[in-house]
Amino acid sequence: MQIVILKDSASVAEYGANIFIKQLQKKADSVLGLATGSTPVSLYQGLIAANKAKQISFNQVTTFNLDEYLGLEGTHPQSYRYFMNEQLFDHVDIDKAQTFVPPGDAENPIAACQGYEDQIKAAGGIDIQLLGIGRNGHIGFNEPSSGLMSRTRVKTLTKATIDDNARFFEAGEYQPHLSITMGIGTILDAKKVVLLATGEAKADAIKATVEGALTAACPASALQLHQDAVLVIDEAAASKLTDSDFYKHIEAENQKLMARLGL
Numbered sequence: 001m002q003i004v005i006l007k008d009s010a011s012v013a014e015y016g017a018n019i020f021i022k023q024l025q026k027k028a029d030s031v032l033g034l035a036t037g038s039t040p041v042s043l044y045q046g047l048i049a050a051n052k053a054k055q056i057s058f059n060q061v062t063t064f065n066l067d068e069y070l071g072l073e074g075t076h077p078q079s080y081r082y083f084m085n086e087q088l089f090d091h092v093d094i095d096k097a098q099t100f101v102p103p104g105d106a107e108n109p110i111a112a113c114q115g116y117e118d119q120i121k122a123a124g125g126i127d128i129q130l131l132g133i134g135r136n137g138h139i140g141f142n143e144p145s146s147g148l149m150s151r152t153r154v155k156t157l158t159k160a161t162i163d164d165n166a167r168f169f170e171a172g173e174y175q176p177h178l179s180i181t182m183g184i185g186t187i188l189d190a191k192k193v194v195l196l197a198t199g200e201a202k203a204d205a206i207k208a209t210v211e212g213a214l215t216a217a218c219p220a221s222a223l224q225l226h227q228d229a230v231l232v233i234d235e236a237a238a239s240k241l242t243d244s245d246f247y248k249h250i251e252a253e254n255q256k257l258m259a260r261l262g263l
């Protein structure tokens with residue numbers, strides 16, 4: 001894993017956006033894996049700005065989102081489809097027919113999960129997958145105990161995740177407790193994975209991801225198996241790492257090597 005520790009959440013968003021900008025400049029028809037939640041919002045703003053400045057285009061891009069609440073239609077303001085339209089798709093030159101979010105309103109959710117896997121495969125696989133991380137180490141809605149080779153499926157949310165996400169729902173509003181999520185195996189199939197984490201609330205999860213054992217108890221620890229996983233985190237999220245000075249040293253050496261090779 002490449003571990004990039006930056007001073008604050010704004011630097012994390014900028015660094016993350018630059019990875020995606022470079023990806024789109026290198027491969028205009030990239031297949032992007034996208035995430036929702038608070039963490040990627042500033043990164044999306046960076047992509048919107050780059051699109052408006054004509055540094056990148058989305059007109060050949062295909063996207064697949066990690067997850068969706070089961071039981072919400074895409075027009076529901078709390079659905080992840082709605083979130084993606086609001087936070088990114090409505091502001092860039094993307095063909096919405098090329099944007100995929102697991103169908104939370106599918107009549108047969110189990111069949112829909114296989115259908116989602118088939119769509120990712122038909123698109124040629126995901127070039128780069130964006131991830132946030134839950135306080136409990138979840139990626140997508142792969143909660144602790146998720147199989148490390150799991151595929152897209154219906155998952156029950158933990159009470160911790162429901163409580164964390166309650167902030168997006170009005171008091172008394174129906175909040176789903178089931179989701180459709182890409183599996184950990186689906187995520188690991190992406191050619192590159194970029195996980196962003198900011199704030200002290202994520203420090204335990206980052207510690208377990210980077211310095212803990214490979215275990216279904218911390219789904220993000222599965223990224224230890226990936227050959228091109230980048231963790232972009234701020235000082236607060238890095239605050240419980242034992243070896244953060246070493247990770248900073250590695251990153252400084254990487255930067256020097258990249259500069260020497262003109263990359």
Ligand code: F6R
Nearest residue numbers: 035036037038039132133134140
């Ligand atoms: C979102 C997702 C989740 C979030 C995670 C962190 O599509 O799959 O894993 O990335 O819950 O959420 P925030 O960024 O709101 O802290």
